[in-house]
Amino acid sequence: METITSRENAKIKYACRLREEEKLRTADGLFFAEGPKLCLELARGCTLQTLYATEKALAHTPELEAFAGKTVLVTEPVAQKLSGTKTSQDVFGVFEHPGWQxxxxxxxxxxxxxxxxxxxxxxxxxxxxxxxxxxxxxxxxxxxxxxxxxxxxxxxxxxxxxxxxxxxxxxxxxxxxxxxxxxxxxxxxxxxxxxxxxxxxxxxxxxxxxxxxxxxxxxxxxxxxxxxxxxxxxxxxxxxxxxxxxxxxxxxxxxxxx
CATH class of the missing domain: 3.40.1280.10 (SPOUT methyltransferase, trefoil knot domain)
Known part of the structure; x- marks a missing residue:
């Protein structure tokens, strides 16, 4: 399983931009979500591209094992950068927009x-x-x-x-x-x-x-x-x-x- 330890990693920077920029979400047809419960719920209706999670979060939420092939391990400092809140939930998903018309x-x-x-x-x-x-x-x-x-x-x-x-x-x-x-x-x-x-x-x-x-x-x-x-x-x-x-x-x- 891929592991990211740098807060300056290009994938992490891109995920942070998705979190903040509506124009990028629209242009690329992707969006960003934080939290194990929310990511699991979204995965029922949207295609998960990448799941970023800490080892602690994966151990705490075994249901995330279903996405092992799309999971990237991140360290706590990287998770804190990905988080849009003061307290990181340590699980983040990049999903494909469902494309409703x-x-x-x-x-x-x-x-x-x-x-x-x-x-x-x-x-x-x-x-x-x-x-x-x-x-x-x-x-x-x-x-x-x-x-x-x-x-x-x-x-x-x-x-x-x-x-x-x-x-x-x-x-x-x-x-x-x-x-x-x-x-x-x-x-x-x-x-x-x-x-x-x-x-x-x-x-x-x-x-x-x-x-x-x-x-x-x-x-x-x-x-x-x-x-x-x-x-x-x-x-x-x-x-x-x-x-x-x-x-x-x-x-x-x-x-x-x-």
Whole structure:
């Protein structure tokens, strides 16, 4: 098994760049993940190119033996360089991007989540995880959304993007119009000019798309107008709005069985 002891090794430098640079991840069709649990989860849906791990980590997580042919041993100092956190988890994976396409989601998806300019990686990751948990079969991301395969998003989603089709769209309102053209009902989450969630239809024979906006601004007028209806989550007067990840997760749970 190959062993890397230098923090200046070219493979280590490249892995660190993958961790930090979205342009490189997109250009090379690869992404970087940290942690044994996350890497094992991602390997269920994505092709693992290389696993970097310390001897201690391999001994602690015997399930990683399944990737022995793709494993490179690293020393503790090298692991610390690879880590994007203060405390290294000593296991790192370089994976091939699953290559989801928006066209497939738009043509075949029945329960879809669409996000508009949701910038926080934690919120995007939370929503991807909730979409997978509640049986949604695709996620569309507008410009300005946090990248689904960035390390912080991956940690928050626990690798959901590796199993659930997630793809960017250049023009979200246009994408919503495409969905509506084939009968998918698009529901915008909005505070104003909206109906309480429990007044929304309960049957969606041709499909449903829940549309969530950015943390600070919500949905643009163009996105709301491209939807069939705007809905809001009933709340007490003590709170005006919910975090995007929480609000979206409530909607996804509400429509889990449609």
């Amino acid at each position: 928006a066209a497939d989601i738009l043509a075949k998806g029945r329960r879809i989540l669409a996000l508009e300019a949701v910038q926080d990686p934690g919120n995007v990751g939370t929503l991807l995880r909730s979409a997978a948990a509640f049986g949604f079969d695709g996620v569309l991301l507008s410009k300005g959304c946090a990248a689904p395969f960035a390390p912080k998003t991956l940690r928050a989603s626990m690798g959901a993007a590796g199993r659930l089709p997630v793809a960017p769209v250049q023009d979200l309102p246009q994408a919503l119009q495409q969905l509506r053209a084939r009968g998918v009902v698009c529901l915008a989450a909005a505070l104003y000019h909206s109906r309480p969630l429990d007044e929304a239809p309960q049957s969606y024979p041709d499909g449903l798309c829940a549309v969530i906006g950015s943390e600070g601004q919500g949905l643009t007028d163009a996105a709301v107008q491209a939807c069939d209806m705007a809905v809001r989550i009933p709340m007490t007067a003590l709170v005006e709005s919910l975090n995007a990840g929480v609000a979206g997760s409530v909607l996804l749970w509400h429509f889990r069985g449609v």
